[in-house]
Amino acid sequence: MDKLVLASNNAGKLKEFARLLAPLGIEVLPQSAFNVSEAEEPHPSFVENAIAKARHCARATGLPALADDSGLCVEALGGAPGVKSARYAGEPKSDARNNQKLLETLAGQTNRRAHFTCVLALVRHAEDPQPLIAEGEWQGEILAAPRGAEGFGYDPLFLVPELDLTAAELGQEEKNARSHRGQAVAKLLECLRR
Numbered sequence: 001m002d003k004l005v006l007a008s009n010n011a012g013k014l015k016e017f018a019r020l021l022a023p024l025g026i027e028v029l030p031q032s033a034f035n036v037s038e039a040e041e042p043h044p045s046f047v048e049n050a051i052a053k054a055r056h057c058a059r060a061t062g063l064p065a066l067a068d069d070s071g072l073c074v075e076a077l078g079g080a081p082g083v084k085s086a087r088y089a090g091e092p093k094s095d096a097r098n099n100q101k102l103l104e105t106l107a108g109q110t111n112r113r114a115h116f117t118c119v120l121a122l123v124r125h126a127e128d129p130q131p132l133i134a135e136g137e138w139q140g141e142i143l144a145a146p147r148g149a150e151g152f153g154y155d156p157l158f159l160v161p162e163l164d165l166t167a168a169e170l171g172q173e174e175k176n177a178r179s180h181r182g183q184a185v186a187k188l189l190e191c192l193r194r
């Protein structure tokens with residue numbers, strides 16, 4: 001494998017992957033370079049959606065593809081918004097409206113525990129019978145008001161308790177060193193080295 005397509009249209013993720021995948025030492029291209037259409041993500045699990053996105057991209061490009069399906073799982077909401085995180089507040093996708101809805105939904109809630117989940121799926125070709133899967137989780141708490149301007153998505157509401165900083169108050173290296181995505185990429189790289 002000397003080339004890989006990133007099966008994501010999320011600018012925040014793509015920025016993080018640029019750094020996280022640098023150690024791979026292969027060419028990593030965004031799927032926008034190939035005009036890949038948006039994949040369907042209809043499944044109830046992160047892993048199924050990640051595989052669907054990776055296959056869709058590999059089919060469209062004829063190249064190995066890496067997809068990330070991720071989301072925020074809030075304990076008091078039974079794990080919601082979970083796989084529906086990107087469209088929590090409906091169409092079109094909006095981080096601002098998602099954050100607003102989360103704040104309103106959790107108003108008065110004292111259990112603020114939550115975690116981010118990231119599932120990566122790498123397929124060598126569209127019909128790959130053995131996708132490489134790697135997962136990561138990041139525990140935190142949902143604040144009552146946003147803090148910080150870095151990152152993307154729910155980062156401004158996601159407090160990292162041991163640092164007393166939100167994910168949006170961390171630099172990219174600091175976030176990557178701890179995040180669900182950083183952990184999942186580390187595992188993926190380990191699998192690839194074997």
Ligand SMILES: O=c1nc[nH]c2c1ncn2[C@H]1C[C@H](O)[C@@H](COP(=O)(O)OP(=O)(O)OP(=O)(O)O)O1
Pocket residue numbers: 007008009010013041053068069070071072085086087098116151152153154155167179181
């Ligand atoms: O580190 C993160 N910091 C903050 N929020 C995050 C993070 N990681 C995932 N999230 C949120 C954003 C989005 O609401 C959902 C992912 O949805 P997900 O379908 O995987 O991605 P997406 O639709 O934005 O782009 P794409 O499918 O093209 O990769 O979880």
Ligand SMILES: [Mg+2]
Pocket residue numbers: 041086
């Ligand atoms: Mg998506």
